[in-house]
Amino acid sequence: MANSQLDHFNDPFDNLFHIPNIEIQRKRVSNFDGVISRVKPLTHDTIEVTVSYESEEGFLGATAGQYGTIKVEDLDRPRAYSFAKSPELENPNEVTFFIRMVEGGGLSNWFQEKDRSGENVVVSGPMGKFGLDKTDNTIVCIAGGSGMSAIKALVEHANHNSLARDCYFFYGARTQEDLYCQQEMAEIAKQWNPECHFEFIPVLSEEPEDSDWDGPRGFVTEYFNENYLTQGKLDINKVSAFFCGPPPMIDHGAEVLKQAGVPESRIHYDKFEDARSPAPVIDNAKCVVCDECLLVKPVADCIVEATNFSIMGIGKNRKVEDFSRVSPRETSGIYYNSLYIDESKCIRCFACVDACPHDAISPDNGQVPKTLRTQ
Ligand SMILES: Cc1cc2nc3c(=O)[nH]c(=O)nc-3n(C[C@H](O)[C@H](O)[C@H](O)COP(=O)(O)OP(=O)(O)OC[C@H]3O[C@@H](n4cnc5c(N)ncnc54)[C@H](O)[C@@H]3O)c2cc1C
Ligand code: SF4
Numbered sequence: 001m002a003n004s005q006l007d008h009f010n011d012p013f014d015n016l017f018h019i020p021n022i023e024i025q026r027k028r029v030s031n032f033d034g035v036i037s038r039v040k041p042l043t044h045d046t047i048e049v050t051v052s053y054e055s056e057e058g059f060l061g062a063t064a065g066q067y068g069t070i071k072v073e074d075l076d077r078p079r080a081y082s083f084a085k086s087p088e089l090e091n092p093n094e095v096t097f098f099i100r101m102v103e104g105g106g107l108s109n110w111f112q113e114k115d116r117s118g119e120n121v122v123v124s125g126p127m128g129k130f131g132l133d134k135t136d137n138t139i140v141c142i143a144g145g146s147g148m149s150a151i152k153a154l155v156e157h158a159n160h161n162s163l164a165r166d167c168y169f170f171y172g173a174r175t176q177e178d179l180y181c182q183q184e185m186a187e188i189a190k191q192w193n194p195e196c197h198f199e200f201i202p203v204l205s206e207e208p209e210d211s212d213w214d215g216p217r218g219f220v221t222e223y224f225n226e227n228y229l230t231q232g233k234l235d236i237n238k239v240s241a242f243f244c245g246p247p248p249m250i251d252h253g254a255e256v257l258k259q260a261g262v263p264e265s266r267i268h269y270d271k272f273e274d275a276r277s278p279a280p281v282i283d284n285a286k287c288v289v290c291d292e293c294l295l296v297k298p299v300a301d302c303i304v305e306a307t308n309f310s311i312m313g314i315g316k317n318r319k320v321e322d323f324s325r326v327s328p329r330e331t332s333g334i335y336y337n338s339l340y341i342d343e344s345k346c347i348r349c350f351a352c353v354d355a356c357p358h359d360a361i362s363p364d365n366g367q368v369p370k371t372l373r374t375q
């Protein structure tokens with residue numbers, strides 16, 4: 001059942017000639033054949049999915065805040081999901097995700113069609129750099145929707161290790177129907193390091209005025225700004241912030257923190273991008289074929305090496321003709337002449353953008369599109 005730690009790359013010789021520390025690189029990500037063992041509704045649009053897999057070692061080196069991918073046979077590319085439990089608390093040979101249904105989404109539809117318990121999937125991980133910093137700063141977490149997953153893992157990790165840090169966890173939801181994990185947060189509040197403060201603050205943006213909700217209302221980042229930041233309830237010189245969930249919430253939260261004087265180096269986030277966001281674009285005029293992006297890509301063929309192609313048509317009719325995808329074995333290093341991001345395979349993790357030391361990968365395609373579209 002279990003694939004080995006080395007199976008992340010399809011071709012055993014993939015990149016062989018230009019990865020100096022090949023064992024370390026390849027041990028980063030494991031792929032496991034798994035089975036969906038449980039699907040549990042958390043709210044009307046969010047499910048908890050547990051995948052079981054056989055392995056003696058599990059996701060080696062996984063840390064709270066990281067994510068894995070789920071690949072189902074019916075869909076062409078995997079989807080990214082944050083680990084919803086701190087790895088040290090996860091059951092052996094299991095991995096848990098919180099998945100919010102997205103309208104018109106491929107995997108969302110797949111889950112909604114029928115009960116998927118017992119179905120085979122491939123899970124891969126760990127991926128991503130999101131996680132707690134190593135300071136004793138106050139932890140400010142802000143999550144929205146299924147962003148609960150990674151933040152829950154972070155606070156579980158801090159609690160499990162009795163970190164001597166205060167923690168404020170603001171959770172944005174629309175209505176009371178969208179709230180979940182309240183019980184888990186109440187347990188963490190009881191167990192938190194007694195020397196320090198833990199507070200879970202759900203904030204509702206669309207709760208009917210006449211309901212029985214007497215908690216905070218409004219947009220979570222605005223509530224945080226007006227009631228905590230500008231009220232001086234937090235020492236901004238001793239704050240590290242962790243955001244997870246929808247990109248607009250994160251952008252706004254990061255902005256208010258920056259305006260309050262919190263440096264970017266203390267603002268950490270994991271944006272749940274999806275296929276609605278444009279894939280990043282590689283500018284081959286700036287690329288020096290250092291291969292850093294190829295080392296971090298979570299999907300085997302999201303970035304491809306090309307020697308010969310032409311693009312016909314414009315807009316939706318754009319088609320790649322005469323495209324020769326060549327084996328990296330034959331073209332490694334300086335021998336390929338272009339790198340392209342295949343938008344249909346890209347899961348919008350933006351790891352390549354972070355990894356590129358030459359600023360050759362742009363996170364938006366405001367410039368002349370250079371991505372490879374096959375349809
Ligand atoms: C690092 C990371 C971590 C994540 N963690 C989580 C998590 O813990 N929980 C969670 O719920 N989600 C998470 N996500 C989001 C998740 O990976 C999926 O993107 C999300 O679940 C949607 O998948 P889907 O297959 O249902 O939708 P998709 O099929 O990917 O479609 C998403 C949306 O884009 C639209 N769309 C599809 N193709 C196009 C196109 N070509 N042009 C324009 N629009 C298009 C669809 O109609 C749909 O509305 C994470 C994302 C990232 C990058
Ligand atoms: S953002 Fe970059 S690394 Fe991530 S899937 Fe897309 S092409 Fe690959």
Ligand code: SF4
Nearest residue numbers: 287288290291293356
């Ligand atoms: S990391 Fe940047 S410079 Fe290096 S190969 Fe990728 S795109 Fe080119």
